[in-house]
Structure formats: C-alpha cells, structure tokens
Amino acid sequence: MQTKLLSACREGDQAIIERIGGRGALRKRLLEMGFNRGERISIIKYAPLRDPMEVQLKGFHVSLRVSEAQLIEIRKV
Amino acid sequence: MHSLRKTSDLRGPKKSETHARTKMRIALAGNPNSGKTSLFNLLTGARQHVGNWGGVTVEIKEGTAFNGDERVGVIDLPGTYSLSAYSLEERVARDFIVEERPDVVINVIDASNLERNLYLTVQLLELGIRPILAFNMWDEVQARGIHIDSTMLSRLLGVTIVPTVGKTGAGTRELLAAAVQQARQKQPSFGPPLSHVPPELAQEIDALARQPAIQKLEACSPQWIAVKLFEYDQQVEQLVSNLPEGAAILEMRDKAAMSIDQLLGYDTESLIAESRYGLIAGALKETVSVSRIDKIQLSDKIDTVMTHPFWAYPIFIAFMWLLFQATFVIGDYPMQWIEAGFALLGEAVSQTLPPGNLRGLLVDGVIGGVGGVAVFLPNILILFLGIAVMEDTGYMARAAFIMDKVMHKIGLHGKSFIPILIGMGCNVPAILAARTLESDKDRIKTILLSPLISCSARLPVYVLFAGALFPRHAGNIVFLFQFVFGTAAFFLMGLVFKKTLFRGEDYPFVMELPPYRLPTIRSVLVHMWHRSEHYLKKMGGVVLAFSVILWFLGEYPKNQELHQRYQTKIEAVRTTENVTQDQRQQLIERLRAQEKAESVRYSAIGRIGRFIEPALKPLGFDWRASVSLVTGFVAKEIVVSSMGVLYAVSDETVGATESLQEKIAEYFTPVTAFAFMMFVLLYTPCIVALLTVIRELHSWKWSVFSLVYQIGLAWIVTFAVYQIGRLLV
Numbered sequence: 159m160q161t162k163l164l165s166a167c168r169e170g171d172q173a174i175i176e177r178i179g180g181r182g183a184l185r186k187r188l189l190e191m192g193f194n195r196g197e198r199i200s201i202i203k204y205a206p207l208r209d210p211m212e213v214q215l216k217g218f219h220v221s222l223r224v225s226e227a228q229l230i231e232i233r234k235v
Numbered sequence: 236m237h238s239l240r241k242t243s244d245l246r247g248p249k250k251s252e253t254h255a256r257t258k259m260r261i262a263l264a265g266n267p268n269s270g271k272t273s274l275f276n277l278l279t280g281a282r283q284h285v286g287n288w289g290g291v292t293v294e295i296k297e298g299t300a301f302n303g304d305e306r307v308g309v310i311d312l313p314g315t316y317s318l319s320a321y322s323l324e325e326r327v328a329r330d331f332i333v334e335e336r337p338d339v340v341i342n343v344i345d346a347s348n349l350e351r352n353l354y355l356t357v358q359l360l361e362l363g364i365r366p367i368l369a370f371n372m373w374d375e376v377q378a379r380g381i382h383i384d385s386t387m388l389s390r391l392l393g394v395t396i397v398p399t400v401g402k403t404g405a406g407t408r409e410l411l412a413a414a415v416q417q418a419r420q421k422q423p424s425f426g427p428p429l430s431h432v433p434p435e436l437a438q439e440i441d442a443l444a445r446q447p448a449i450q451k452l453e454a455c456s457p458q459w460i461a462v463k464l465f466e467y468d469q470q471v472e473q474l475v476s477n478l479p480e481g482a483a484i485l486e487m488r489d490k491a492a493m494s495i496d497q498l499l500g501y502d503t504e505s506l507i508a509e510s511r512y513g514l515i516a517g518a519l520k521e522t523v524s525v526s527r528i529d530k531i532q533l534s535d536k537i538d539t540v541m542t543h544p545f546w547a548y549p550i551f552i553a554f555m556w557l558l559f560q561a562t563f564v565i566g567d568y569p570m571q572w573i574e575a576g577f578a579l580l581g582e583a584v585s586q587t588l589p590p591g592n593l594r595g596l597l598v599d600g601v602i603g604g605v606g607g608v609a610v611f612l613p614n615i616l617i618l619f620l621g622i623a624v625m626e627d628t629g630y631m632a633r634a635a636f637i638m639d640k641v642m643h644k645i646g647l648h649g650k651s652f653i654p655i656l657i658g659m660g661c662n663v664p665a666i667l668a669a670r671t672l673e674s675d676k677d678r679i680k681t682i683l684l685s686p687l688i689s690c691s692a693r694l695p696v697y698v699l700f701a702g703a704l705f706p707r708h709a710g711n712i713v714f715l716f717q718f719v720f721g722t723a724a725f726f727l728m729g730l731v732f733k734k735t736l737f738r739g740e741d742y743p744f745v746m747e748l749p750p751y752r753l754p755t756i757r758s759v760l761v762h763m764w765h766r767s768e769h770y771l772k773k774m775g776g777v778v779l780a781f782s783v784i785l786w787f788l789g790e791y792p793k794n795q796e797l798h799q800r801y802q803t804k805i806e807a808v809r810t811t812e813n814v815t816q817d818q819r820q821q822l823i824e825r826l827r828a829q830e831k832a833e834s835v836r837y838s839a840i841g842r843i844g845r846f847i848e849p850a851l852k853p854l855g856f857d858w859r860a861s862v863s864l865v866t867g868f869v870a871k872e873i874v875v876s877s878m879g880v881l882y883a884v885s886d887e888t889v890g891a892t893e894s895l896q897e898k899i900a901e902y903f904t905p906v907t908a909f910a911f912m913m914f915v916l917l918y919t920p921c922i923v924a925l926l927t928v929i930r931e932l933h934s935w936k937w938s939v940f941s942l943v944y945q946i947g948l949a950w951i952v953t954f955a956v957y958q959i960g961r962l963l964v
Contacts, residue, residue: 177501178505182740183321183322183740183742183743184740184743184745185504186319186321186466186504186508187316187321187743187745188743188745189504189505189508189509190316190317190319190354190508191316191351191745191747192350192351192354192512194505194508194509194512195501195505195509203542205542205547205636205637205639205640206542206543206544206545206547206548206637207637207640207641208640209639209640209643210636210639210640210744212542212636212748216348216350216351217348217350218348218351218747218749219747219748219749219750220745220746220747220748221632221635221636221639221744221745221746221747221748222743222744222745222746223639223643223744226743226744226745
C-alpha cells in the first residue's frame with residue numbers, strides 16, 4: 159500500500175488519513191475539522207467543474223478545494 | 236488587523252473590574268449549523284439587539300431571556316468550529332469568553348453530529364469553562380435511530396446535558412433553568428489538566444506551564460497557556476513574547492516541540508488536535524450507538540441531483556432566476572405602493588405648505604430621502620428571505636460548492652456570486668449580501684467589487700443614450716452595458732485585486748456541507764428580519780441627512796437676478812396680444828424650463844459640476860454632462876432627469892424622452908455617448924450604495940479607497956474609450 163494524496167482520489171474511493179502537510183490557518187482548520195491520522199474518509203464526489211471536492215468523515219460531509227486536498231496524505235483501502 | 240485586543244487584557248482579573256452587573260449573563264457558543272441562532276431566538280424572542288465587539292465586523296447579538304421572573308442576559312457568540320483564534324469569529328468568541336467571563340456558557344451542539352461538535356466543548360473545558368451542553372436537533376437524533384446515553388456522557392465529560400429541539404422549542408425552558416442553576420454555583424477557577432495528550436507531550440506541557448513567568452499570568456491557567464504555545468497560537472505567542480522572559484520561553488517551546496516531533500514523528504499542533512478527538516471518541520464509544528442505518532440517505536439523494544455534473548447548473552440558474560425575479564418583480568409591487576405612498580405624502584405636504592424653501596426641503600429633501608431608503612425595503616426583505624431559505628435548507632453551501640471554481644479564479648469564495656446576481660437588480664442589497672461570507676478578506680473584496688455590477692437604475696441612462704445615438708443597435712448596446720461590461724469589470728478588477736492588494740494565502744475553503752433540512756417558517760422569517768432590520772436602522776438616518784444636504788446643494792445659492800429676469804420675460808409673454816392661449820402657455824413653460832436649467836448652473840452642484848469640467852473634458856464631456864454626473868451621486872436615474880433640466884427640455888412637450896433623445900443626439904457623438912455610458916457604469920452607483928459600502932466595510936481606509944478607486948477606474952477607462960474611439964471613428 160502506497161501513500162498518495164487525497165487530491166488524487168476518485169469518486170467513491172475510501173481512504174485512511176496518513177498525515178496532514180502544509181502549515182498555518184489551513185492546516186489548523188483541517189486538523190480541527192477532524193482530518194486526523196488514522197481517520198477513515200470516503201470521497202463522495204467532485205464538483206461539476208472538478209474542484210472543489212466533497213468527502214465524508216466522522217459522519218459529516220466536508221467540501222474542500224483540490225489544492226487543499228493536496229495537503230492530505232492518505233492510503234487507499 | 237485586529238490581532239489581539241490589547242494583549243494585557245488577557246491578564247487582569249475580570250469579574251470585579253467590569254461594570255457592576257445586575258443580571259446574569261449567559262453566552263451561547265457552538266458550531267455553525269448547530270442551530271445556535273434559532274435557540275438564541277427562542278430564548279430571547281424579540282428582546283435582542285446587535286452589538287459590535289471591539290469595533291470589528293463580527294457582530295455579537297445580545298438579548299434578554301426570562302427564567303420565571305428573572306431577567307437573564309443572553310449573548311450569541313459567532314458560530315465557530317473551534318476556539319483557535321485563527322479566524323476573526325473564533326477570536327471574538329474566545330476573547331469574549333476569556334475577557335468578559337460570562338456567568339455560564341451554553342454550548343449548542345448538533346447532537347446528530349456529536350463527534351465534531353464536541354471538539355469545541357473540549358476546548359471550552361480546557362479554558363476552565365464548564366458549559367451546559369444543549370444537545371440540539373434531538374428529534375433528528377431519534378429519527379435517525381441514534382441512541383445517546385446522555386447520563387453517562389454527562390458524567391464522563393463532567394457537564395450538564397439538556398436535549399433541545401430548535402424547530403419546536405422543546406427543551407429551551409429546561410436549558411435556561413439548568414444554565415441559571417449552574418451560574419449560581421461556584422465554578423472551578425481553572426480547567427482540569429489535559430489527560431488526553433500523549434505522555435511525552437504532557438510532560439513538556441507541564442514543564443512549560445511550571446515556568447514562573449507563565450505561572451504569573453493570572454487570567455488563564457498556566458496549563459492552557461502551555462497547550463496554546465504548543466499549538467502555535469498567535470495570540471498567546473504574542474502575549475508571552477511581551478513578557479521579559481518571553482524569548483526564552485518560546486525558545487524552550489521550540490526545543491521541546493522539535494524533540495517531540497522526532498520522538499513521536501508528528502508535530503505538537505496535530506498531536507493536540509488528535510488527542511482532543513481521541514478524548515471525544517473514547518467518550519462516545521461508551522455512550523452512543525446507532526441502531527439502524529439512518530435516513531440521511533434522503534439528503535444524499537437530493538444532493539446527487541443538486542450537484543449533478545450536468546444538472547447542477549440548470550438547477551442553480553433556475554434558483555437564481557427565481558431569487559432575482561422574486562426580489563425585483565414581486566418586490567416591484569410593494570415598491571410602487573411605497574413610492575405612491577411617499578408621493579401622496581409629498582403632495583399632501585405641498586398642498587398644506589406655501590411654495591418656498593420649507594416645502595422644497597420637506598418634500599424633496601426629507602420625504603424624498605426617507606422614501607429613498609424605504610423603497611428598497613421590499614427588495615431587501617425578499618432577497619434576505621431567499622438567502623435565509625437557501626442557508627437554512629443547506630442549498631447555499633452546495634451553490635458555493637459548484638460555483639467556487641469560477642469565483643476562486645479571482646480569489647473569491649463560491650458564495651460571492653450572490654452579490655453579482657443581486658447587483659444586477661440593485662447594488663445595495665448586493666453589498667449587504669456579502670455578509671454571508673465568513674472571511675474578512677473575502678467580504679471586503681466582494682464589497683469593493685459589487686458596485687461594478689450594473690444595477691437596474693443605470694438602465695434608463697443606457698436606454699436614453701443607446702436610443703439617441705445607436706438607434707439601430709440600441710438593444711445590443713443596452714445589453715452590453717447592463718450585463719456584460721459590469722460583470723467583466725467585476726472579474727477584471729477581482730483579478731487585479733488578487734494580484735495586488737489581496738495577495739497571499741486565501742482563507743481556507745474547507746466547509747461543512749450540512750444535510751438538507753426543511754427549515755421552519757419561523758426561523759426563516761427571523762433570519763430574514765434580523766438582516767433587514769440592520770439595513771433600516773443603520774441606513775435610515777444617514778441617508779436622510781445626506782439627501783437633505785444634497786437638496787441644499789441643488790437649490791442653493793439662488794440667483795435672484797436670474798429669477799427676476801425670467802419673471803419679467805414671463806410677464807412679457809403673458810401680456811402679448813397676437814398669440815393663442817396654447818402658444819402662450821407653451822412659451823411660458825419653455826421659459827420656466829430655461830430658468831431651471833440656468834439656475835442649476837449657479838447652485839452648488841452646478842458649480843461643482845463646472846468646477847470639475849476640466850477634469851472631465853479629456854473624456855469628452857461638457858459642463859452639462861459633468862453636472863449630470865455629479866447629480867448622479869444621488870441616484871443613477873437622476874442623471875436622466877438632470878439632463879432633461881440641463882438641456883432644457885420641457886416635460887410638457889409630447890413624449891419627454893423622445894425630445895431628450897433628440898437633444899442628446901445633438902450634443903453627443905457616438906464616441907462621447909459610449910464614453911458617458913461607460914462612466915455611468917463604473918463610478919459610484921448612488922449615495923445609498925456608497926453609504927452602505929462605508930457601513931459594511933467598517934473602515935475609513937477601505938471606504939476612501941472604495942470611492943477613489945471607482946471614480947479613478949471610471950475616469951481611466953472612459954478616457955481610454957474616448958481617446959481611442961476618437962482615433963477610430
């Protein structure tokens with residue numbers, strides 16, 4: 159199993175978060191919204207213009223830009 | 236930026252210093268979408284007002300609730316996911332809790348989404364606050380078959396839990412009673428030590444907290460300060476760096492953080508966030524179970540349609556069309572009634588008062604000014620009703636979701652499309668709609684750009700000029716100005732701002748997509764009213780004052796000599812023998828119109844117009860056009876009526892517009908007409924819009940910039956249009 163970025167996932171993928179990169183306000187927001195290591199997330203869909211994307215974790219839905227999803231390292235399951 | 240409300244404020248003892256309080260104060264904290272505002276409205280009813288906190292744009296609403304006979308103050312803090320003080324909202328919420336020390340904090344929680352909502356709760360506990368938890372949306376929890384052992388959870392977290400239903404108001408009385416009861420008990424002064432971080436990190440936190448300098452900070456527990464330092468909290472870092480030992484402490488922190496990073500392979504900031512979630516997961520594991528797969532699937536089904544790769548946009552356009560039509564077409568009826576009402580009032584006053592200055596002031600200045608504000612009310616009410624429905628159903632988040640890519644190109648948030656759309660009707664509600672944006676930067680940028688969208692009041696100008704000089708292409712020219720150029724200006728200036736003034740990191744888009752919900756009529760109406768009320772209260776007085784000032788500028792100084800000369804001429808016509816009655820009447824009307832046109836020259840506005848004429852000459856405008864543009868600050872439709880006066884077209888002649896069109900065709904060339912329309916499109920839309928911008932920006936620096944950049948942009952673009960046009964044609 160190899161680590162990749164959340165931004166490279168496709169609709170319907172399931173993944174486990176490995177680590178959050180980046181820094182500052184954005185990183186903090188991600189951590190506080192529950193993007194933690196070991197958390198299981200499912201990629202629900204991309205917006206019609208392929209950006210932003212919608213994921214589900216901890217039982218709620220979050221949208222984030224693809225550029226933001228590039229900070230999230232995951233492994234697919 | 237408002238980085239810290241006086242660093243030292245975090246220190247001093249609070250309760251004793253603040254003004255003597257007679258009544259108890261309860262603060263409501265909670266995530267966005269937790270139903271906090273609805274609960275606030277249920278608790279306080281109509282007894283509330285909006286207060287600003289430390290001069291920032293974030294508002295804090297205050298109201299009064301009754302627990303039996305006892306009056307209790309309730310404060311609605313901004314909705315936040317956390318208390319990290321990264322965004323303005325979070326900073327305001329945290330500052331309020333730390334500095335104002337409310338007697339008790341009610342933490343409103345979406346009980347159907349416990350895990351994420353409890354994150355804020357854990358942060359409150361760390362701050363030494365023992366909140367009352369309102370487990371809101373309890374009906375949804377039950378409908379979805381989620382079982383929560385709240386007795387157990389309450390014991391595990393050491394807090395009181397009260398289930399509530401924002402839709403029906405169930406549980407609010409119990410909530411208030413529980414809050415009042417807790418406020419009477421003595422609160423623990425500081426929070427319990429953090430038990431949920433990895434032991435290695437806990438050691439370092441302890442070590443840092445034991446530093447004498449940190450021990451001396453009185454308002455917050457040393458533990459809390461140390462945790463915040465390991466979270467790289469800017470506000471607390473600032474506080475610590477102001478201490479004499481600050482540099483040493485921060486260095487100690489950096490060393491410890493580095494060694495933890497090496498030891499545990501992750502940074503302290505993430506470890507702390509994770510351990511909070513760990514604590515929550517532990518507590519929920521023992522207390523929450525889901526007995527059946529919930530029916531949230533319905534929400535997912537709706538969403539597959541609403542954000543469908545193809546259908547998303549037709550649906551979006553249909554909703555926007557509906558919003559626009561409702562705002563401006565349905566809104567037009569009450570608008571006409573209001574206009575007619577004010578016209579009647581004006582007439583009544585005209586009939587009771589003798590002609591003269593007082594009458595003019597009352598009718599044109601005061602009644603016209605108040606009417607000018609009131610007339611927008613139907614638009615604003617309907618628009619905010621629409622926005623409230625979109626927000627409360629959850630569609631707003633989806634609209635932002637599908638529009639974000641386009642808007643982000645100019646560094647804006649997906650929600651910024653609403654001002655564009657609404658601005659095509661009227662810029663005033665469009666500017667107000669920027670309130671839906673969370674980040675200050677997005678809000679300022681959207682407010683600055685919104686006036687560029689061509690509003691419907693500019694339409695009469697385009698119709699007049701296009702009809703006069705481009706009779707064969709009038710429709711196309713009007714369309715270009717009304718829809719294309721304004722929107723293009725919005726995007727181009729957005730790009731310019733992104734590359735110049737607003738460089739740097741964008742506000743995180745990361746946003747919750749709440750499940751689709753059916754809002755209650757009550758909550759939608761309350762949301763609508765609170766937003767609109769603001770406009771009325773804040774704008775009424777200002778616009779009235781300005782319209783009175785503008786009336787004076789338009790009327791004074793009067794030129795008596797001019798008046799006398801025309802009186803003599805009119806008398807002369809009256810006594811002429813060899814004309815018919817009709818002809819005589821026409822001659823008199825024409826003389827009156829000429830007098831009006833000439834007297835405008837001598838009024839302050841006319842003088843300003845003539846004074847600035849040299850500045851507008853390079854754009855191809857004569858003094859009449861300049862004066863019309865100055866009067867256009869009042870409202871864009873005034874430009875047309877001023878031109879009617881200035882080019883001395885009597886209203887009484889057949890078909891007023893037609894004759895004005897002839898005059899315009901005579902005085903303007905296609906190039907100058909095009910330039911004139913361009914200027915009208917780009918410069919300040921009207922006094923109400925300008926004042927709204929100033930009100931909403933909350934900053935003189937930005938307000939002045941907004942005025943200067945719009946006029947500057949209008950001048951430069953029009954100059955280019957005229958000079959290039961002259962060469963080509």
